Amino acid sequence: MNEQDLRRQLLDQLTVGGSVRSPQWRQAVAVTGRHEFLRGGFFRQVHDSAPTAWEPVMPGDKGWLSGCYTDASLVTQIAGTIVPGDIHGRILRQPTSSSTLPSLVVRMLEDLEIEDGMRVLEIGTGTGYSTALLCHRIGDGLVTSVEVDSVVAAGAATTLATLGHAPDLITGDGLAGHKDGAPYDRVIATCGVLTVPEQWIAQTRPGGQILATVGGWMHASELARLTVHDDGSATGRLLGGQVSFMLARPHQPPPPGMLPDTDGGTERDTMVDASILDDWTARFVAQTAAPAAQRLNLGNRGQLLLDTDAGSWALLQPYQRGWRVRQGGPCSLWDPIEDRLREWLHDGSPRLDQFRILITPDGYHVYSWPHAR
Ligand SMILES: C[S@@+](CC[C@H](N)C(=O)[O-])C[C@H]1O[C@@H](n2cnc3c(N)ncnc32)[C@H](O)[C@@H]1O
Structure with a gap:
């Protein structure tokens, strides 16, 4: 299959699966080639390896183009510095950057209820694929994206520029948000966090929303959608689906x-x-x-x-x-x-989509329905 056919097939799959729910995001996915963001190759998990081993798949290799259009997360960096082009053979270290599976990227963009004219802050630019979708949907001038890794950030900047996009790309710790571009209508994180940072709340306008995966060091996490209020608090719920992302680098556990x-x-x-x-x-x-x-x-x-x-x-x-x-x-x-x-x-073992989150200057509370106040 050629690239156009593969892209159309993925789009159909995302639509039938319910991730793409609106014509605007359908159009964004239709015009954004994921393979453009994976020209540096990706790592494929070696079948049946334990501990997990990874092998590089480079453009031109069998399975590269079709891999770009599978609904899977594709690892693009390992151990903080290693990219697919560095490796001949296999590597056994931990992934540190990836292109998130498209169904989750689009599900999150749909869940965030983004409308025309909204300003969006994205944390975790990665390859820039999700940033490109945002640029297409609301326009480059309304998109700010922060990436902590300078090499990853530079790669995304190059790809986005090649495709004609010029969002505000910031290299730094996204846990601090990006004050200069505030207030935002929406904040979306494509790396996990232990708790939602107060800076994201402070930089979101009252009535605005934050979508992030909250997790922890026992490797259980869930997508949370919060609304920010006039008094600086934020409330919301967990959405369900056992969503997991690599944790933000400053939130990684100590060895x-x-x-x-x-x-x-x-x-x-x-x-x-x-x-x-x-x-x-x-x-x-x-x-x-x-x-x-x-x-x-x-x-x-x-x-x-x-x-x-x-x-x-x-x-x-x-x-x-x-x-x-x-x-x-x-x-x-x-x-x-x-x-x-x-x-x-x-309480009857409530599911995660029955949990609520409340964040005030006094603290961060996650509680299940029976304890809702
Ligand atoms: C799953 S990837 C992002 C996927 C990306 N949105 C895409 O679709 O290609 C997560 C990214 O978050 C970045 N990251 C981790 N901690 C961060 C932080 N504190 N601030 C900003 N970016 C961070 C990682 O370097 C990685 O590139």
């Missing part, structure tokens, strides 16, 4: 380092079966109780929760017909998680 000596600490039975942490929603709930905890699955030796900076840990192990927990360090990591999970189970 776990040396594992603690789990012979110390104190031991007790736990009321909650720790295998519940295999469930996405349960992990999301657990993260809200202990945001600094990371989870290491030790297979048949149980699960280790670790707050690296504080030095606290909790080892959860199956014991007879239940589970036991051994906790060490300055605070008991499992106690608040267990309390929060019991509350969530008591």
Whole structure:
């Protein structure tokens, strides 16, 4: 199939799947060639590799053009500096930049309810594909996009200029937003965050909306849409769909380092079966109780929760017909998680799309429906 046919096929797929819902975004996708943003190649996951290995796919390689038009996220940078052209063979490090799967990009743009004349701030330019869609929809002059990685930002700037787009492209930490372009009608983040930064709220006009994936270090996340109010607070809900994005670089967890000596600490039975942490929603709930905890699955030796900076840990192990927990360090990591999970189970295990978010100058609150005030 040639490029035009592949693009049309992807567009049909996004329309039938419900991601493209309006003629305006349909048109934006129709005129924006995703392959233009992937001329530096992408990394393909090596089949059945564990830990995950990646191999480069370059323009001209079999599968490059068709890959550009699959509804999949395509990794474009690994370990903060490595691009596909650098690698002959395979690499086993973590992805740090990608072109997000088109169905999610368009779903988010549709969910953001962008209208003509609105000013939009995007966090995480990446390849520039989503930036180009925004430019097409509302016009270059209304789009500001921030990318933390200067090499990635330069690549996106070149591609966008080649295609005739000139949005305001900023290189820097998008967690600070971009004050000079404020106020914005909409803020959209294509990297995940632990909490929505107060700067995004301050830079959004009252009545404006923020769309971002909120997540944590136990790898559960969800898309949140917030409305900003006159008093500087923001309220909204989680939208559902188990959306996940790579976390913003300043929000990445510290490396776990040396594992603690789990012979110390104190031991007790736990009321909650720790295998519940295999469930996405349960992990999301657990993260809200202990945001600094990371989870290491030790297979048949149980699960280790670790707050690296504080030095606290909790080892959860199956014991007879239940589970036991051994906790060490300055605070008991499992106690608040267990309390929060019991509350969530008591409420009937609400789904993530039944959760609300409230952000005021006093703090960040995520709560499920029965606790809505
Ligand atoms: C999933 S990719 C973006 C996808 C992009 N919108 C596209 O469609 O091609 C996430 C991007 O966010 C960037 N990023 C991570 N932390 C950031 C931060 N604090 N500020 C701005 N960009 C950030 C990463 O470097 C990466 O390029």
